[in-house]
Amino acid sequence: MKSNISSYLNKFFIDNYILTSPFYNNKSLKLLNLTDFHFHKNVPREIYQILIQKIFELKPDFILMPGDIIENSNFLYDSSSMNYLISLFKELSFSSKIIIVLGNHELKYQKSLLDMLVWFKGLSNIPNVYFLENETLTIDNISFHGFSPSYDTYIKPKNLKIRDKYIKQFITSNFKIIDDSYNILLTHSPILLFDSYVKKELTSLQKMDLIVSGHLHDGYLPKCLDKYFSDKQIGIYCTPYMSPFKNIYSRGIHEYGRGYILVGQGFRKYTHDNFFFNFLERYTANDIETITLEHQKTLSYKKQV
Ligand SMILES: [Fe+2]
Numbered sequence: 001m002k003s004n005i006s007s008y009l010n011k012f013f014i015d016n017y018i019l020t021s022p023f024y025n026n027k028s029l030k031l032l033n034l035t036d037f038h039f040h041k042n043v044p045r046e047i048y049q050i051l052i053q054k055i056f057e058l059k060p061d062f063i064l065m066p067g068d069i070i071e072n073s074n075f076l077y078d079s080s081s082m083n084y085l086i087s088l089f090k091e092l093s094f095s096s097k098i099i100i101v102l103g104n105h106e107l108k109y110q111k112s113l114l115d116m117l118v119w120f121k122g123l124s125n126i127p128n129v130y131f132l133e134n135e136t137l138t139i140d141n142i143s144f145h146g147f148s149p150s151y152d153t154y155i156k157p158k159n160l161k162i163r164d165k166y167i168k169q170f171i172t173s174n175f176k177i178i179d180d181s182y183n184i185l186l187t188h189s190p191i192l193l194f195d196s197y198v199k200k201e202l203t204s205l206q207k208m209d210l211i212v213s214g215h216l217h218d219g220y221l222p223k224c225l226d227k228y229f230s231d232k233q234i235g236i237y238c239t240p241y242m243s244p245f246k247n248i249y250s251r252g253i254h255e256y257g258r259g260y261i262l263v264g265q266g267f268r269k270y271t272h273d274n275f276f277f278n279f280l281e282r283y284t285a286n287d288i289e290t291i292t293l294e295h296q297k298t299l300s301y302k303k304q305v
């Protein structure tokens with residue numbers, strides 16, 4: 001698809017938050033949430049050039065990618081797509097450390113699941129790139145916990161057995177949650193994190209200072225309506241397992257545990273690789289968020305305008 005770079009310039013939106021916490025004891029640090037990347041070979045490459053430029057301007061210390069990095073497993077059979085993605089990660093890793101966890105789109109394809117895991121594990125060979133598979137990475141007294149629950153937990157999140165499975169997967173993960181460390185959880189979907197049963201059973205969630213997620217694609221709300229529904233749960237997210245107006249936030253920062261949860265709006269929204277979705281996506285926002293962490297005796301957050 002031939003496209004003019006200027007037609008993509010106005011599609012980029014960056015929400016900037018400042019977050020203070022008594023549990024954060026380092027110097028000021030900037031995180032960038034790049035969720036729902038949904039790479040496929042027909043995404044116009046110009047948007048990645050603009051993204052790299054924006055990230056080089058923003059200079060985040062960490063780029064957090066909490067899942068759905070790729071759209072489907074086709075890229076595993078397309079060396080040019082794989083090489084392009086690797087070169088993109090290499091370029092971004094000159095600016096920032098990158099932490100990656102898997103989402104439902106990586107876990108969806110049973111036949112290629114093993115190849116998928118091997119490919120993502122291979123990304124950790126790039127300096128400054130870290131792939132977390134249900135484990136903890138501690139850098140500068142910040143503990144990053146990467147949680148990728150199995151694909152079925154995305155399909156029927158309200159089923160009691162599935163909720164128990166999700167809880168078990170979290171408990172048996174290799175997390176090292178330290179009380180006096182600043183704990184950041186990266187996980188793709190916020191849906192089960194808002195479930196009262198899961199919250200009651202998974203007491204360690206209360207020790208999280210920041211949870212970074214995505215998955216809800218801004219409730220598929222057109223950008224022009226965002227300002228009316230900012231930080232609300234409202235959205236038009238209709239799937240077999242989730243109807244609109246459920247008590248799940250579709251965007252923004254909300255109090256959670258001893259800190260906050262960020263529901264990222266998503267870099268891409270209409271992600272399927274077909275003519276109709278590719279057309280819609282041309283007119284849909286590319287959203288990213290930054291969070292600047294600062295030490296203060298009180299917990300607070302504000303959105304910079
Ligand atoms: Fe997604």
